[in-house]
Amino acid sequence: MTQLSAAQTGTTSGSSAGGKTLYGGKGTRRITVRDIAAAKERGEKWPMLTAYDAMTASVFDEAGIPVMLVGDSAGNCHLGYESTVPVTLDEMTMLSAAVVRGTSRALIVGDLPFGSYQEGPTQALRSATRLVKEAGVGAVKLEGGERSHRQIELLVESGIPVMAHIGLTPQSVNAMGYRVQGRGEEAAQQLLRDAKAVQDAGAFAVVLELVPAELAAEVTRTLQIPTVGIGAGPQTDAQVLVWTDMLGLTGGRVPKFVKQYADLREVMSGAARAFAEDVVGGTFPEEAHSVH
Ligand SMILES: Nc1nc(=O)c2c([nH]1)NC[C@@H]1CN(c3ccc(C(=O)N[C@@H](CCC(=O)O)C(=O)O)cc3)CN21
Ligand SMILES: CC(C)C(=O)C(=O)O
Ligand SMILES: [Mg+2]
Known part of the structure; x- marks a missing residue:
């Protein structure tokens, strides 16, 4: 099954969310998985944060x-956990609802957290349905290739678009650690099988995390659905970064694939110190900040 089902493609209206391109388009309606498929056909690259x-x-x-x-990187980047493993579906539902409320154009993809889909397709559908109904996401993401194909199939059959995630799957940190995946012939063949399995199950896109650039390029050429790279080299159809890494807000060590576009940690701590000094020194508030 390599063709997109009606459930995945969403509206059949000819109007496009961004005019011609996913990024830089002027449209106002929300982007759908159908727009994502069209971008791959045009050979257009796109960003995800x-x-x-x-x-x-x-x-x-x-x-x-x-x-x-x-x-579910919200676990370590937003909620103060050590990893993504403790994140609950209640937490993901609350955070996803907030992101949906804050946006009008982006396609919002909600990550299914560890333990919310591993029991099987029925549990996956119950969990994904919460993210769709209570938070309003347009798609969900789950980890695993061949091992998750039955979950992906049922969600897609049920009308929920699925982004898959293969290579390094952080919810399995206790089993695999945070290590490059797909090195060596056997591991490369497994990654290719995983990529084909999620496409055949109906996924509309697949995240490739921490895999050799050459292998990510091969997967991208082989698949009809777009690949979204993170630590997967320059040839994937899309790129994703964790926003706090990209903006320099994550404390401590960040993965080597991160490019830092700003230093928000410095900006914020500078502002906090300036405020504190104003208060201690009596230079804030001034007349302009006072009422009479
Ligand atoms: N802040 C943050 N950024 C992320 O990209 C991220 C998260 N959190 N949490 C969820 C997952 C976990 N991810 C991770 C976590 C660790 C490494 C890491 O330690 N990578 C090593 C390379 C390891 C190797 O070479 O085998 C590195 O130095 O990049 C990579 C991705 C990606 N995701
Ligand atoms: C790193 C991306 C792909 C992710 O799964 C997350 O942010 O949780
Ligand atoms: Mg995740």
Whole structure:
């Protein structure tokens, strides 16, 4: 099954969300998985960022980011956990709803957290349905290739578009660690099988995390659905980064695939210190900030 089902492609209206391109288009309606499929046919690359709250999401929406992922990286980047493993479906539902409320154009993809789909297709459908009905996401993401294909099939059959995620799958950190995947002939063949399995199950896109650039390029050439790379080299159809990494807000070590486009940590701590000094020194508030 390599053709997109009606459920995945959403509206059949000819109007496009961005005029001609996913990024830089002027359209106002929400982007659908059908627009994503059309971008691959045009050979167009597109950006994806994570978001965990309405304000940040509204900034990225206004900047024209066409797809946002409410990642379970919220676990370590937003909620203060050590990893993504403890994140609950209740937490993902609350954060996803906020991101949907903060945006009007981006396609919002909600990450299914660890434990919310591993029991099988029925559990996956129950969990994904919460993200769709209670949070209003346009698609969900789950980890695993061949091992998750039955879950993907049922969700897609049920009208829920699915983004798959293969290579390094962080919810399995206790089993696999945070290590490059797909190195060596056997692992490369497994990654290719995983990529084909999620496409055949009906996924509309697939994240390739921490895989050798040459292998990611081969998967991208082989698949009809777009690949979204993170630490997967320059040849994937799309690129995703965790927003706090990209903007320099994550404390401590960040993965080597991160490019830092700003230093928000420095900006924010500078502002906090300036405020504190004003208060301690009595230079804030001034007359302009006072009422009489
Ligand atoms: N802040 C943040 N950024 C992310 O990209 C991210 C998260 N959190 N949490 C969820 C997953 C976990 N991810 C990770 C976590 C660790 C590495 C890491 O330690 N990578 C090593 C390379 C390891 C190797 O070479 O085998 C690195 O230095 O990049 C990579 C991706 C990606 N995701
Ligand atoms: C790193 C991306 C792909 C992700 O799954 C997340 O942010 O949770
Ligand atoms: Mg995730």
